[in-house]
Amino acid sequence: MHKITEVDMEKNILEENERIAQENRDLFKSKGVRAFNILGAIGSGKTTLIEGLKEIISEKEVGAIAGDLTGKDDSRRFKKRGMSSVSINTGKDCHLDAHYVNHALEEEDLDLDTIDILFIENVGNLICPVDFPLGTEKDVVVISVTEGDDMIRKHPLIFSRSELTVLNKVDLAEPMDVDLEIIEEDYREVNPHGTLIKTNAKDREGIKEVAEFLELPS
């Protein structure tokens, strides 16, 4: 019995999320904001990627929403780099949903009238965010070679549903004995039409290619 209720419940939650995601989408469109959902495990390099992209699109107003269980570390990093930014602390939720983002968009610190590009850094997790679109233009998953060469095979859904996968910290592949070809083959299998870009975000390698794929102004 309890399984049925759980499934119904989940259906309601997902439908409600889709409704609010559409609200967000409409709001972004009416304000001329291009929004991107940046996903990936803790430590994969999401924050550093956003910092690197901000440098390339320096002429435009960039905003960033930082999703985390707790704390404001990432939001502070974004502000230091000249982005307007707010934190969303989810407590125990392992993902952002459209509702969280909708609330963040109402905050004074994010002025959608002036922002051109908005990055939404999701909670560090490769599993939970899959079912919760936020109303963004594209989803980008960031993975680090330090997570081992089986992370795509073990999380096929998130990679198959995202337009772009950024394979970060490629400079560590050799010292850590990680085979990039295995990762690339797995990626082609789970997402034959997707794009994989290799980066070393810390040293800003590959960031320009990411910006070009997302058609960001430079």
Place this chain on the structure above:
Amino acid sequence: MHKITEVDMEKNILEENERIAQENRDLFKSKGVRAFNILGAIGSGKTTLIEGLKEIISEKEVGAIAGDLTGKDDSRRFKKRGMSSVSINTGKDCHLDAHYVNHALEEEDLDLDTIDILFIENVGNLICPVDFPLGTEKDVVVISVTEGDDMIRKHPLIFSRSELTVLNKVDLAEPMDVDLEIIEEDYREVNPHGTLIKTNAKDREGIKEVAEFLELPS
């Protein structure tokens, strides 16, 4: 309105989990099995830690349950090392729960009458498993220095509720410019009575200390 239903739902699910966790606990006790829940993000080194512990307790029968969204990679690795092992594929669930484990314990490949030590490798995730005790004797969280020095600060709950945290891949701290002291300070703050052991599981450094803390036979 829907928030209230969600909370009620969650309460039911957690109570049901606790009931089955107690069943598992009773079963382990009656069969003389010591069970451990091994938690941590993807790529943190959970599987390698279990392999290392198995080498130390080679005289005893060791079983391993491998929790993953999909695939049987880890279970195969355990079998190669002489452990009896079954996989639990959770599909989209970001954690094991007591019910999954209860089912796995019924499988022929795990003979609780002969097994002395059972490792349960949870789904790679630092968030979701927190609320779902499995009925094990102790919880061990494995983190890798490659996840950055903010992972404890960002996930306080899982570290505060687990008896032991294994800080793995310490050999990579220097090349990756990660400050181990920050991690250790954060750990003492979220879990003043917990134990943190530094390891390099691949080269079997620190594994003996982990085995001693868990009072495993050697």
